[in-house]
Amino acid sequence: MSVAERLAHVETERLVCERLRSEHASELISLHRDPRVARTLELTGEPPSQAQIFERLSAKIAHWERYGFGLWLLRDRRSGAMVGRGGLQHTFVAGRAEIEVGWAIVPARWGQGLATEMAHAAVAAAFDELALREIVAFTLPHNTASRRVMEKAGFVFERSIIHVGMQHVLYRRHVGEPGREVAPMVTLSRPTSGRSHC
Ligand SMILES: CC(C)(COP(=O)(O)OP(=O)(O)OC[C@H]1O[C@@H](n2cnc3c(N)ncnc32)[C@H](O)[C@@H]1OP(=O)(O)O)[C@@H](O)C(=O)NCCC(=O)NCCS
Numbered sequence: 001m002s003v004a005e006r007l008a009h010v011e012t013e014r015l016v017c018e019r020l021r022s023e024h025a026s027e028l029i030s031l032h033r034d035p036r037v038a039r040t041l042e043l044t045g046e047p048p049s050q051a052q053i054f055e056r057l058s059a060k061i062a063h064w065e066r067y068g069f070g071l072w073l074l075r076d077r078r079s080g081a082m083v084g085r086g087g088l089q090h091t092f093v094a095g096r097a098e099i100e101v102g103w104a105i106v107p108a109r110w111g112q113g114l115a116t117e118m119a120h121a122a123v124a125a126a127f128d129e130l131a132l133r134e135i136v137a138f139t140l141p142h143n144t145a146s147r148r149v150m151e152k153a154g155f156v157f158e159r160s161i162i163h164v165g166m167q168h169v170l171y172r173r174h175v176g177e178p179g180r181e182v183a184p185m186v187t188l189s190r191p192t193s194g195r196s197h198c
Contacts, residue, residue, distance in 0.1 A: 003129050004068030010125065012117050016080075017072035017087065020060045024073045027082040029053050036107045040143045043164060063089055069130060071102070074118055076109075083109050086118045088126055088135065094161040094170055098136045099126065103149060110145070119153035127175045138163060138170045147171075154178060 008019035018024070029050055031037060038047040048056075064070040071087040086103035093100065101122040103115040119137075126132045137155050139146040147157075147169065155171035162168070 002068070004064070007069050007125055007129060008064075010072065010121050011077065012121050014077055015083070015114065015117055015121070016075040016077050017118065017121060018075065019064055020057065020071050020073055020085070022057065022061065024082075025054060025057055027073060028057060028085065031082065031085060031104060031106060034107060037104055040140060040146065041104055043166070060089070069125065072118070074105070074114070082106070083114055084118070086115065086122065088122050088130075091136075093136065093138055093163055093168075094159075099132060100136050100138065101126070101153075102137070103146070115146075115149045116152045119149055123153055123173065132175065134172055134174045136170060136172050138168045141167055141169050 010017040020028075032041070032053050033047040033050075035047055039045050042048060060071050067090065069088050071085055071089055073082060074084040074086060075081065076083050084103065084105035086101070086105075088099055088101055091098055091100045101119060103118055105115050123135070126135045136158075137146075137150045137153075138161070139150075141160070150157075150171040153173070154177055155173045156177075158170045158172045160167060161170045163170075
């Protein structure tokens with residue numbers, strides 16, 4: 001099985017992480033059009049249109065096809081309900097090409113450690129599967145929850161930056177650096193089926 005096939009379906013203790021596909025569109029719309037998610041995820045702070053969400057989904061699907069990794073739709077392992085999206089993707093930030101990890105969780109499930117659990121899976125994918133040397137994460141300075149997820153996943157604050165015309169904080173994690181918490185169980189297996197700023 002190729003790395004891309006393994007990364008297309010990743011399971012953690014409480015999550016199933018599925019390679020983003022076109023049939024995830026309606027679930028992504030419900031996530032991204034929630035004003036509580038848009039407030040810190042969108043450049044405008046406002047929910048994107050359905051058309052924008054479709055356009056971005058096409059780009060995420062193309063990213064998977066080109067690089068063999070990308071963003072996942074996150075499901076509760078027990079119920080199968082969509083609980084968010086996140087994962088690794090190429091980006092250009094602070095004048096450099098980087099690979100970032102990003103996350104968004106449905107508000108009803110905030111504060112349960114799900115973003116951190118996904119972040120650990122993304123770190124494992126980056127270093128163990130993709131053999132990357134370093135990855136970044138960045139967010140708006142006041143996004144305390146996201147900064148906390150970065151810290152819990154072993155990212156270290158590097159510097160304040162301007163990204164897409166706005167102040168952001170940039171965090172980085174190098175291969176071999178320990179996370180702050182024990183990584184959850186991560187299993188990689190065969191797939192079962194077939195713009196924000198972070
Ligand atoms: C950021 C986000 C993904 C975090 O998801 P989550 O599953 O709730 O994250 P976790 O439960 O793993 O960890 C959140 C941490 O932030 C802390 N936190 C949350 N809100 C906080 C606040 N206002 N001030 C201080 N800490 C806060 C939590 O207490 C927790 O830390 P702890 O485990 O030390 O108690 C979620 O809030 C979200 O989807 N936000 C909207 C989209 C977004 O901003 N994405 C990131 C863009 S870069």
